[in-house]
Amino acid sequence: MNLLIRKITESDPIIISNAFKEQGWEKPELLYETYITEQYNGERITLIAELDGEFAGYVNVIWNSYYPAFREKKIPEVNDFNVLIKYRGLGIGSRLMDKAEEIISEKSAIAGIGVGIFSDYGVAQVLYVKRGYIPDGKGIHNGKDYVKYGDKVLIDDDIVLYLTKKLRD
Template sequence: MRLIIQALHSEKVLEEWQEAFTVHGVQRPEGYFERCYHECNQGDRVSLLAYVDDKLAGCIHLKLISDYAYFALHDVPEINDLFVFPIYRRLGVATRLISELELEAVNRGKNYVGIGVGLYPDYGPAQRCYARLGYVPDGKGIQYNNQTVTPGATVCVDDDLLIYLAKPLAEHQGHVPFD
């Protein structure tokens, strides 16, 4: 198996990415792909695509300024929307994509990197993967649409119900994130 990681750097790659998601039946909101491409060109996001034996296997993004206020306040870039097509899972694609973005964060002088993960069973493999890679909860509890869920609140269990995790990078290994 040959695994190649490539940045989203051209409209040709953008079209390839959109087509692969369509072929695999993966939905994204209207304008999503174009927004990611635009943010990459503006320097606000890094988007990487993984290819296994020359076939698109997945993608990942690093939002340099997170929409999650706690990360934004602490200058923690957020790994976002990691997706690997089912036929390429359990081959190390996700781990390699995450590793590439961690290196990108280090190269940009960041001390930590964060990621949000859903809380229902479909996210179980991702939760285990992130824990195995050294990500720990940021200590701010459950978030819904990037707002803290308070005790007694009722929220919908969907893709917007998250817990955020963080990982110290390089010389910060072993330190508690932010505090």
């Protein structure tokens, strides 16, 4: 297995979009073009995994998280972490996370990550706990506010539990 992890380049958006389309997911090229622009501007780093020369997955490091608690504490966020279904279980996600955490540790002692709370995110939930991420203690967030007792919410991709991991002292 020849795994390469590198930063996103101008030729990647169409390849990534098509790879996800093949598995029935809609991930438009424009999303990855935005990632390239933000990487160029120093706002994020997008890491691409290639297995034997084929796109296999990606992860982002966002320096100024959209999540208020991370932004206030200047905790970089691991974000939009995806490995193609056909490449799961090969350790690619762990290698992407290793590299993302290595990059974060150069600037911050703590990494943050958000994870959905329904069963589609079960594998990610387990992976993050095994990697040492723990809930930040603020409860679930809906993309705008914290969900409070008695709130009625639609469980979708916006309902997230945020976690942190100490990377160094």
